[in-house]
Amino acid sequence: xxxxxxxxxxxxxxxxxxxxxxxxxxxxxxxxxxxxxxxxxxxxxxxxxxxxxxxxxxxxxxxxxxxxxxxxxxxxxxxxxxxxxxxxxxxxxxxxxxxxxxxxxxxxxxxxxxxxxxxxxxxxxxxxxxxxxxxxxxxxx
Numbered sequence: 001x002x003x004x005x006x007x008x009x010x011x012x013x014x015x016x017x018x019x020x021x022x023x024x025x026x027x028x029x030x031x032x033x034x035x036x037x038x039x040x041x042x043x044x045x046x047x048x049x050x051x052x053x054x055x056x057x058x059x060x061x062x063x064x065x066x067x068x069x070x071x072x073x074x075x076x077x078x079x080x081x082x083x084x085x086x087x088x089x090x091x092x093x094x095x096x097x098x099x100x101x102x103x104x105x106x107x108x109x110x111x112x113x114x115x116x117x118x119x120x121x122x123x124x125x126x127x128x129x130x131x132x133x134x135x136x137x138x139x140x141x
Contacts, residue, residue, distance in 0.1 A: 001083045009091040010074050013067055016095075016102055020060040023106075027053040059105040063098065066121060070094055073128055082135050090128045097121035 031037050031053050041048035049057065074091065077083050101117035104110060 001085060001088055003078060003083070005088045006074055006078065006083050006091060009088070009095040010071065013063075013070065013095045013098060016099060017060070017063040017067070020056065020063055020102065020106075024053070024057045024060045027056055055109055056106055059102050062105065062118075063102065066118075066125065067098065069129070070125055073125070073132060077132060080136060082132065086131065087128065090124055090131075094121050094124045094128070097124060 028049065031050055032039070036050050037048050047054065070091075077087055097117055097120040101114060101121060104114045104117055
């Protein structure tokens with residue numbers, strides 16, 4: 001498989017993260033301009049942001065947590081040249097689950113649905129890591 005085929009889902013995940021960051025900043029600046037909060041209110045990361053700002057901010061922060069292990073795995077996969085169709089498909093499933101999670105988180109914020117989307121991305125990522133580990137460990141044997 002080509003490098004591009006595996007990097008495309010990574011680029012989509014990065015775009016999602018940047019889009020959420022921009023949305024969060026826009027909401028935060030709006031809350032400051034409208035004086036819903038002041039700089040003093042949020043100077044030490046107190047939970048003084050309005051609910052919508054917090055909701056989008058938390059979604060952004062979620063994209064900095066689990067996806068880190070995805071980014072590391074993609075780098076390892078490319079370095080070790082173990083990329084194949086299985087990894088590409090799993091990478092897309094992971095990213096699609098992250099997109100669904102972000103949509104739920106910033107829309108209805110239904111915790112049960114959000115949990116299922118998170119669990120799906122977590123499960124796929126574990127499968128990717130296990131596949132990678134087996135390949136690497138069996139190649140060294």
